Amino acid sequence: MKSAIRLPVLFMVAWLGGDPAVIAAETSNWPTWRGPTGQGVAPAAQPPLRWSETQNIKWKTKLPGLGYSTPIVWKDRIFLVTAIETNEDAPGAARGNASSSMAPTKIFEFVVLAVDRATGKIAWQKTARREAPHEGRHPTTSFASASPVTDGQRLWVPFGSRGFYCYDLEGNLIWEKDLGDMRTRLSFGEGSSPALAGNHLLILWDHEDQSYIVALDKNTGAEVWRKGRQERSSWSTPLIVEVDGKLQAIVAATTRTRSYDVMTGEIVWEASGMTGNVIPTPVTGHGMVYVMSGFQGNSIQAIKLSSKGDVTGTADIVWHVRRGAPYAPSPALSGNRLYMTKTNDAYLSCLDALTGTPHYQDQPLPGLRGVYASPVAANGHLYIPGRNGAVAVVKDSTTFEVVATNTLNDEIDASPVMLGKELFIRGHEYLYCIAEG
Numbered sequence: 001m002k003s004a005i006r007l008p009v010l011f012m013v014a015w016l017g018g019d020p021a022v023i024a025a026e027t028s029n030w031p032t033w034r035g036p037t038g039q040g041v042a043p044a045a046q047p048p049l050r051w052s053e054t055q056n057i058k059w060k061t062k063l064p065g066l067g068y069s070t071p072i073v074w075k076d077r078i079f080l081v082t083a084i085e086t087n088e089d090a091p092g093a094a095r096g097n098a099s100s101s102m103a104p105t106k107i108f109e110f111v112v113l114a115v116d117r118a119t120g121k122i123a124w125q126k127t128a129r130r131e132a133p134h135e136g137r138h139p140t141t142s143f144a145s146a147s148p149v150t151d152g153q154r155l156w157v158p159f160g161s162r163g164f165y166c167y168d169l170e171g172n173l174i175w176e177k178d179l180g181d182m183r184t185r186l187s188f189g190e191g192s193s194p195a196l197a198g199n200h201l202l203i204l205w206d207h208e209d210q211s212y213i214v215a216l217d218k219n220t221g222a223e224v225w226r227k228g229r230q231e232r233s234s235w236s237t238p239l240i241v242e243v244d245g246k247l248q249a250i251v252a253a254t255t256r257t258r259s260y261d262v263m264t265g266e267i268v269w270e271a272s273g274m275t276g277n278v279i280p281t282p283v284t285g286h287g288m289v290y291v292m293s294g295f296q297g298n299s300i301q302a303i304k305l306s307s308k309g310d311v312t313g314t315a316d317i318v319w320h321v322r323r324g325a326p327y328a329p330s331p332a333l334s335g336n337r338l339y340m341t342k343t344n345d346a347y348l349s350c351l352d353a354l355t356g357t358p359h360y361q362d363q364p365l366p367g368l369r370g371v372y373a374s375p376v377a378a379n380g381h382l383y384i385p386g387r388n389g390a391v392a393v394v395k396d397s398t399t400f401e402v403v404a405t406n407t408l409n410d411e412i413d414a415s416p417v418m419l420g421k422e423l424f425i426r427g428h429e430y431l432y433c434i435a436e437g
Contacts, residue, residue, distance in 0.1 A: 030417050033070040033147035033193055035376065038239060039283050040332030040339075042378035042418035049381065049393050051406045051423075051434045058422070058433040059120035065111060067144030068372070068413040069193070071426055074150050077123060077169060078115040080426060081157060083108045083143035090132030102136050102187075108143060110159045114171060117422075120433060124171040129162045134181050137189035140372065140413075145191035149201075156201055156218065160190035164203065166221060175221040179214070182207040185233035185277070195238040197247045197262045200224060204251060206234040213238070213251060215265060225265035231255050237281040239289065243268075243305050252278050252291040257303070259289075269307035271317060274299050280326050280340075280374075283333040286353055288318055290333065294325035294343045302356060319356035324349040330415075334377040334396050341371045346386055348375075350398060359398035367405040368392055374415040385412040389427065408432065 034040055048056045065084030072079050088107040109130050114123040133143055146158040154174065157165040161181045166174040182190055184207050192204045200215040211229040216222065231253045238249040240262070247262035254277070258270045275297035282291045284305065292300040300321040307316040324342050331340040338353040346368035350359040365371075368386030375384045381403060382394045389408045395401040410427030417424040423434040 028075065028419055029152065030071075030073040030419055031151065032072060032149045032196070033237070033415060034281060034283075034330065034374070035417070039285065039334070040330060040374055040376050040415075041334055042376055044420075045378040045418035046421050047378055047383070047418045047423035048421075048434055048436050050404045051408075053409050056434050056436050058435040058437070060433075061115060061120040061122070061431045062429060063113070063426075063431055064125075065109070065144070066142045066428065067426075068142045068428075069145050069147040069191075069426075070373075070415040071115075071417055071424060071431065072148055072150060073117065073417060073419055073424070074152050074169065076117045078117055078424065078431070079148050079150065079155055079157075080113050080115070080431070081144040081146070081148060081159070082111050082113065084111055086130075104133050104136065107132050110144065110162045112148070112155070112157045112165070112167065112171075114169070115431060117433075120431065126167065126171045126173070128157060128159055128165045128176070131162060134161060135183065135187040137187065141189045141191065143189070145189065146193045149194055149196045151196060151218075154218070156194055156196065158192075158194050158203070160192075164194065164201075164216070164221070166218070177216060177221040179203070179205060183209050188233065188277075191235040191279070193237040195240050195249060197240040197249060200262055202238045202240075202249050202262070204234070204236065204238055206231045206253060208233060213249070213260065213265070215262070227260065227265040227267075229253070229258075234277065235279040239282045239284060241284050241289065241305060248305075250282050250284070250289050250291075252280065252282055252293065254278055254293075257282075257291050257301070259307070269303075269316075270310055270312075271301070271303055271307070272312045273301055273317070273320065275325075277327070279328050280330040283331055283338075285333050286336070288353075290331060290338060290353070292325045292331060292340065294327040298322050298325040300325050300340070300351070300356070302353070321351065321356045324358075324362055328372045330374040332375045332377050332382065334382070337396065337398065339375050339377070339382055341365075341375065341384065344370055344372060346371050346384075346392075348382075348384065348392075348394065348400070350400070360400045363400045365392040365394070365405075366402060367407065372413040376416050376418060378418045383416050383418070383423070385414075385416060385425065387411055387413060391416070391425070
């Protein structure tokens, strides 16, 4: 079997099409929400181990509106999205408090921001659309929960039912695409981020009506292919891998995990075995992809990237664990160590990625209350934010050891971003740059 390219090379080659040796050494950019490797690993980063509101804060910027999506970074710019509620009444809206089952009564502005990496000042701010969302959202999410993606020349911004937008890095609109309205389960809201693969932008549209995955031309927004899916609402982001010289998009969902040929949309392989409401984005390594879900049950599978056809119940599923899976957070893969939190709770497990055998299971993370953000590994440590603003720093090791617990005066649902000696954390109110000095 010719396995997938090593991930730091794979992701940057898939985006930029450049020389692998040069691109693999690039550590100054964070082009998608799970970082340059897609594994929840920050190559060569050396972020601080300790901080507080009065220690190691390089800058702190108040953000407009509310958004839970993870920022991305390209060179001197940080890009993120937010939804700003206005005082303007929605036309014909019923009065009352918005909830998970009731559409908001106010107009929102759906906004993309560029923040100067050195100073934290907002470099530019663009309103993509102004409208009232057609349905509500879960109380623990926002109307801006999906992250942008960039190739260093253009920025693709997802607002789901409010459209998809392509900008240059100076904020000039190049194209926009409206795919209609999602109808999510119990109006839980939207959150799947787009994935960039070569010249295609892949968008997952799993909801309570006809679900599908669609590939758009990244340069024009024109639809290249669309494939229907027999799925209900899910929130995972497609994972792009290269197998035998071809890009595949692996999508985890309740009925099936499927791997699509990026060029044609044809299914390369599929497997059943997940639980409901799939959210975690898969990770890949060691010739396998790791998919998991933790709502109304637990399921963690390691599936061979060389799979073809329906591999349910076959040896292509190398191992399957039914305990300790995350609900909202995605896993992190560092070497042979597969890390994940339990459901949305502050417990951490570390599995052997080759066998599924636990090195440790459901270890409590002191000081954290609830976890929606995904862990990120850097410089021998794992960083895990809690919803209450506390971040646990744990040894990247087969032995559980908490090094520090650091707390900010904010709530955190976005995943951390680490580049060089800087750590970027997006809270509900502020964007923080944390660095020693």
